[in-house]
Structures are given as C-alpha cells and as structure tokens.
Amino acid sequence: MKTVPTPRRFSRDSVALFARDSLARRLHHDLLATPVGRAHVLRQLATAESADEATIFDEVRKYCKDPEIEKLVKKHAEDEARHAILFEECVSRQGVTDPGPVADELQVLKVLDKTLEKTEGRGFLASELGGGDTRESVAKAYLLLQVVEERALHQFRQMAPIFAKYDPATAEVLATVIADEERHLKYCYAIVARYAADGAWAETHLQRFRDAEALAFRDVQGANLTALLDRNLLPVNTARFFGIISKLLRNSKMLPYTPTGLAGRTDVRKAA
Numbered sequence: 440m441k442t443v444p445t446p447r448r449f450s451r452d453s454v455a456l457f458a459r460d461s462l463a464r465r466l467h468h469d470l471l472a473t474p475v476g477r478a479h480v481l482r483q484l485a486t487a488e489s490a491d492e493a494t495i496f497d498e499v500r501k502y503c504k505d506p507e508i509e510k511l512v513k514k515h516a517e518d519e520a521r522h523a524i525l526f527e528e529c530v531s532r533q534g535v536t537d538p539g540p541v542a543d544e545l546q547v548l549k550v551l552d553k554t555l556e557k558t559e560g561r562g563f564l565a566s567e568l569g570g571g572d573t574r575e576s577v578a579k580a581y582l583l584l585q586v587v588e589e590r591a592l593h594q595f596r597q598m599a600p601i602f603a604k605y606d607p608a609t610a611e612v613l614a615t616v617i618a619d620e621e622r623h624l625k626y627c628y629a630i631v632a633r634y635a636a637d638g639a640w641a642e643t644h645l646q647r648f649r650d651a652e653a654l655a656f657r658d659v660q661g662a663n664l665t666a667l668l669d670r671n672l673l674p675v676n677t678a679r680f681f682g683i684i685s686k687l688l689r690n691s692k693m694l695p696y697t698p699t700g701l702a703g704r705t706d707v708r709k710a711a
C-alpha cells in the first residue's frame with residue numbers, strides 16, 4: 440500500500456506541515472542541546488518502541504497462524520524491543536537524573552486508541568484487533584502499524600541531524616534505527632497486500648488511521664509542550680515563544696499529518 444512520498448502541490452495542509460516541521464526543528468534544537476532535554480526525548484522514544492507497538496504484536500500473535508507472517512511479526516517485535524534498549528542506553532549515557540516514566544497523554548498509541556473511541560465509538564484494541572482470527576484483523580493491525588512507522592520515520596529523520604550536532608553517539612544509534620524502520624514499512628506493505636480484501640478497502644482504513652493518528656499526534660504535541668514548559672526544559676525565550684504557539688495550535692484544524700500521510704489524502708491527490 441505505497442503512497443507517493445510528498446505532497447506534490449500547494450495546499451493548506453502542506454503549508455501547515457511545513458510550519459509545524461519548522462517549529463519542531465526549532466524546538467528540538469533547543470531541547471536536544473542539553474543532556475536533560477535529550478534524556479527526556481530519548482525516554483519518550485524508548486517508551487514508544489517498547490510499549491506502543493508491542494501491544495499490536497501481542498494482538499496479532501493471538502490470531503495469526505500464518506508461519507511466514509509469524510516470522511515477520513517475531514523479527515519486527517524483536518527489532519522494536521532492541522530499539523527500546525538502544526534508546527534506554529542513550530538515556531543512561533546522558534548522565535542526568537532519570538527523566539521518569541512517560542505519562543499516558545504523551546504516548547501516541549494510547550492517545551490514538553482514545554481518539555478512535557471518541558470519533559468512532561471504539562478504540563482500535565476493541566474494534567480493529569479484537570476481531571478474532573480473520574484476515575481483516577491482521578490487515579488492520581498492519582495498516583495501524585504502517586501509520587505508526589510513518590510517524591516514527593518522519594520524527595527520526597527530523598531529529599537525526601540535530602542529534603548529530605549535539606550527541607553523535609545517539610545519532611549513530613538513530614541511523615541504524617531509521618534503516619530498521621524503513622524495513623518495517625516494507626513488512627507493513629507486504630502484509631497488507633497479502634491480507635487486505637482489496638486496495639480500496641486498505642486505502643479506506645489507512646486513511647481512517649492516518650486521520651485519527653494526526654488528531655492524536657496534535658494532542659500529544661500539545662501535551663508534550665506543556666510538559667516541557669512545566670519541567671523548565673527550554674530556554675526562557677523559547678519557552679515564551681512556544682507557550683504562545685501551544686495555545687494557537689491546541690485546537691488547530693490543520694492537523695499534523697506526516698508527509699506520506701498528507702500525500703495519501705484524497706483531497707491532496709485531487710488537487711494535484
């Protein structure tokens with residue numbers, strides 16, 4: 440289920456994407472310049488690797504008995520567990536006080552589940568993955584994973600040059616993780632192609648998940664900014680600037696789609 444990598448034409452959402460990415464880069468430049476800021480971000484990355492996707496793998500393992508898929512799921516799950524350990528090692532290397540556990544409101548998959556509960560009446564754990572031993576459940580699990588992987592890749596690519604500037608050892612870790620995440624996306628495409636009823640069905644559900652994920656990511660970004668300000672992890676001027684931005688973006692209708700997600704949207708395609 441491949442989509443073109445970037446939006447081709449000017450659109451309101453592509454401007455929003457550019458603006459949000461520029462703001463994220465600005466924020467990361469200040470946040471990743473200090474060991475305590477890096478520890479905060481790296482703990483979030485480690486938590487996302489260990490907690491988020493593991494939930495989906497556990498569900499798929501319950502009902503998928505295709506040996507080839509089981510092999511891919513096993514490899515994929517092992518990669519994510521290894522990524523979590525690698526990121527935790529990066530946290531320790533910062534040599535600062537432990538940043539503590541990541542609040543639920545900062546974990547995209549948890550927020551995404553709640554977002555689907557709100558927008559569709561049921562979270563994905565209940566409605567997408569709890570469907571029993573069906574091809575549809577496997578395809579939906581991997582469409583959901585695809586959306587999560589797209590976000591991870593976008594964020595990792597955005598942070599990589601900034602880590603390279605302030606923490607080259609972590610940048611090296613990130614480079615190996617990025618290569619793995621690119622491979623994981625290929626697993627998602629392959630499994631969806633094999634299990635989805637057809638392309639239109641897959642496209643419909645992919646869009647549902649991308650819409651919900653963009654909404655969830657917007658809320659997580661807002662909550663994260665509040666957490667950064669509460670913890671004094673930003674220089675005063677940056678904190679002041681992002682305090683204002685946070686209020687402006689809180690209820691923005693221009694959602695933070697990833698470039699792949701934005702390119703896959705029907706309205707963008709029609710405009711192209």
Ligand SMILES: [Fe+2]
Binds near residue numbers: 620
């Ligand atoms: Fe990962």
Ligand SMILES: [Fe+2]
Binds near residue numbers: 588619620623
């Ligand atoms: Fe991954």
